[in-house]
Amino acid sequence: MPTMRYAEALNAALREEMARDEAVFVFGEDVGTYGGVFKxxxxxxxxxxxxxxxxxxxxxxxxxxxxxxAMTGTRPVLEIMYADFMPLTLDAxxxxxxxxxxxxEGQVEMPFVLRTQGGGGVGTGAQHAKSLDGLVAxxxxxxxxxxVTPADAKGLLKAAIRDPGPVIFLEHKLLYNTRGDVPDGDxxxxxxxxxxxxxxTDVSIFATSRMVLEAEKAAEALAAEGxxxxxxxxxxxxxxxxxxxVGSISRTHHAVVVNEGWGFCGYAAELSATVMDHxxxxxxAPVMRVAIPDMPIPYSEPLETQVIPxxxxxxxxxxxxxx
Amino acid sequence: xKNEPSPEAWAEMHRRMVLTRRLEETLGExxxxxxxxxxxxxxxxxxxxxxxxxxxxxxxxxxxxxxxxHHVYIGKGLDPRRVVAExxxxxxxxxxxxxxxxxxxxxxxxxxxxxxxxxAGIPAAAGMALSIKxxxxxxxxxxxxxxxxxxxxxxxxxxxxxxxxxxxxxxxxENNRFGLTVPQDRQSATGDLAARAAGYGMPGEVVDGNDLxxxxxxxASAADRARRGEGPTLIEARTYRVEGFSTSDMGGYQxxxxxxxxxxxxxxxxxxxxxxxxxxxxxxxxIEAAAREEMERAFQQALADPMPDFAFHAPSSPYAEAH
Numbered sequence: 001m002p003t004m005r006y007a008e009a010l011n012a013a014l015r016e017e018m019a020r021d022e023a024v025f026v027f028g029e030d031v032g033t034y035g036g037v038f039k040x041x042x043x044x045x046x047x048x049x050x051x052x053x054x055x056x057x058x059x060x061x062x063x064x065x066x067x068x069x070a071m072t073g074t075r076p077v078l079e080i081m082y083a084d085f086m087p088l089t090l091d092a093x094x095x096x097x098x099x100x101x102x103x104x105e106g107q108v109e110m111p112f113v114l115r116t117q118g119g120g121g122v123g124t125g126a127q128h129a130k131s132l133d134g135l136v137a138x139x140x141x142x143x144x145x146x147x148v149t150p151a152d153a154k155g156l157l158k159a160a161i162r163d164p165g166p167v168i169f170l171e172h173k174l175l176y177n178t179r180g181d182v183p184d185g186d187x188x189x190x191x192x193x194x195x196x197x198x199x200x201t202d203v204s205i206f207a208t209s210r211m212v213l214e215a216e217k218a219a220e221a222l223a224a225e226g227x228x229x230x231x232x233x234x235x236x237x238x239x240x241x242x243x244x245x246v247g248s249i250s251r252t253h254h255a256v257v258v259n260e261g262w263g264f265c266g267y268a269a270e271l272s273a274t275v276m277d278h279x280x281x282x283x284x285a286p287v288m289r290v291a292i293p294d295m296p297i298p299y300s301e302p303l304e305t306q307v308i309p310x311x312x313x314x315x316x317x318x319x320x321x322x323x
Numbered sequence: 324x325k326n327e328p329s330p331e332a333w334a335e336m337h338r339r340m341v342l343t344r345r346l347e348e349t350l351g352e353x354x355x356x357x358x359x360x361x362x363x364x365x366x367x368x369x370x371x372x373x374x375x376x377x378x379x380x381x382x383x384x385x386x387x388x389x390x391x392x393h394h395v396y397i398g399k400g401l402d403p404r405r406v407v408a409e410x411x412x413x414x415x416x417x418x419x420x421x422x423x424x425x426x427x428x429x430x431x432x433x434x435x436x437x438x439x440x441x442x443a444g445i446p447a448a449a450g451m452a453l454s455i456k457x458x459x460x461x462x463x464x465x466x467x468x469x470x471x472x473x474x475x476x477x478x479x480x481x482x483x484x485x486x487x488x489x490x491x492x493x494x495x496x497e498n499n500r501f502g503l504t505v506p507q508d509r510q511s512a513t514g515d516l517a518a519r520a521a522g523y524g525m526p527g528e529v530v531d532g533n534d535l536x537x538x539x540x541x542x543a544s545a546a547d548r549a550r551r552g553e554g555p556t557l558i559e560a561r562t563y564r565v566e567g568f569s570t571s572d573m574g575g576y577q578x579x580x581x582x583x584x585x586x587x588x589x590x591x592x593x594x595x596x597x598x599x600x601x602x603x604x605x606x607x608x609x610i611e612a613a614a615r616e617e618m619e620r621a622f623q624q625a626l627a628d629p630m631p632d633f634a635f636h637a638p639s640s641p642y643a644e645a646h
Contacts, residue, residue: 056483060476062446064446065484068451071435072385074458091440091443095440103426141636
């Protein structure tokens with residue numbers, strides 16, 4: 001199995017799907033000649049003439065155009081450069097895509113993918129470091145995926161492009177250079193299926209995107225103390241793999257949920273509530289939530305590191321659950 | 324003359340204007356007797372814009388309209404019975420009662436569709452045109468939107484991209500002089516909205532929006548231009564909103580003399596007197612009587628149709644199995 005960087009895995013997925021299906025096209029800011037700010041679309045403009053478009057800085061209209069282009073026979077893949085710009089896309093997602101997928105169900109499909117990247121840790125400041133997973137995962141009709149491994153980056157992007165959609169595809173700026181094995185050939189990762197990263201018996205840690213890597217480190221630290229944490233990479237935020245969540249809690253009876261968005265009304269909040277709805281009888285302790293505190297992301301390094309969840313905070317939450 | 328409707332085509336458009344008028348008048352009567360649900364946005368007096376514009380397109384062409392789009396629905400050839408059924412929430416309506424009068428869509432006739440977010444139809448049509456261009460099709464996309472929508476930011480984004488990429492799209496700006504209750508000269512820095520086209524590298528044209536054939540000619544010529552690959556056109560059709568913003572409008576902000584002047588320029592009467600020399604006054608009268616009857620029958624049938632059954636809609640529900 002070849003080793004690839006996360007960005008290369010995404011690039012391979014786009015290239016393979018564009019070659020497989022002429023209805024697939026890619027558009028967004030800097031995605032053409034420049035190859036994308038994170039080089040995910042590198043080389044595609046030359047290879048697929050007329051199907052890779054550099055666009056003006058017009059997130060609102062671009063997202064609305066992705067919706068209507070998808071309803072009329074194409075499969076657009078739109079890149080929104082930062083998840084922080086997602087508020088500009090919300091009318092198209094909430095009032096257009098979500099609504100039409102319901103009121104015109106059976107008349108039109110909406111096979112578009114909105115790729116974006118979020119997350120902090122490298123000093124990009126309050127308007128370029130957020131994860132707004134909860135904002136989009138709340139919307140009926142949307143599917144939301146967030147791969148952490150290069151293999152899933154490729155497999156989920158291929159699945160997202162083939163999906164009747166719409167799919168919001170959340171990447172993380174600190175993952176693009178991470179490496180991992182990626183299966184050869186036409187492998188997809190099923191949307192809606194979580195992945196058990198590490199089996200454990202004492203506490204379940206449910207994490208998303210880069211937080212899975214921090215959860216793994218937390219599990220290592222806990223193992224040294226004789227606490228065996230199960231780490232579950234949700235991979236798909238919506239539709240949630242409820243079976244995997246409840247199944248893990250029924251083995252460990254303790255749960256920590258980790259997401260790099262805001263805690264209050266965020267994805268971690270929803271996950272906590274979902275666990276309470278469906279696995280309350282299995283719990284020996286309250287669900288612990290690890291998320292961004294109730295504030296914008298600060299710029300300066302010692303300030304920013306205080307708000308981004310890390311292995312230390314995850315392990316501390318697990319200890320609280322088990323105390 | 325090129326782009327002149329044949330007498331048969333004109334007669335058909337005339338029929339559709341009368342159908343629309345009878346629809347609006349009947350809805351007004353039913354509102355007053357408490358038989359409607361939610362707001363209704365009537366387009367009385369503006370029929371020539373939607374019907375004339377749609378009359379110049381083929382069935383395969385796409386159109387996106389607004390919350391005030393009954394003339395587009397009827398103009399594009401939707402079945403009056405199913406339109407009325409949707410307005411009254413019936414199972415037989417175009418959206419099975421899920422959408423209501425503002426969200427009617429019918430992919431088979433290219434009506435994609437109504438839209439109750441002001442300005443949203445503009446990028447929608449641009450996105451459909453992008454889809455047409457990517458697929459190399461011969462269709463065109465059109466949006467009919469108001470002078471209120473012309474003041475939104477997304478209008479600028481969408482028109483810029485349409486001009487930039489020479490998309491096959493027709494922007495029909497239905498200037499009815501009011502955005503909500505505020506007159507256009509208190510919403511727009513310029514009274515010449517068609518002049519904005521120059522900033523997007525496309526032609527802009529003003530037509531009399533109460534003149535059916537003038538609207539038809541302008542749109543037919545814009546459609547030819549779009550099909551030749553020469554890009555978008557902005558057509559400002561000047562008309563007047565003689566009824567309120569919606570059935571909830573309590574009035575008091577329109578000059579009664581101005582309303583009377585525009586009522587005197589009724590597009591149906593203008594069309595009738597110009598059509599009579601071509602097909603005979605008796606034929607015009609017969610068409611009008613048959614259209615009124617057809618709409619009355621549509622109401623009788625639709626109101627007798629069954630109400631829909633409720634079903635959850637959960638293609639991406641986080642826990643569909645838990646309902």
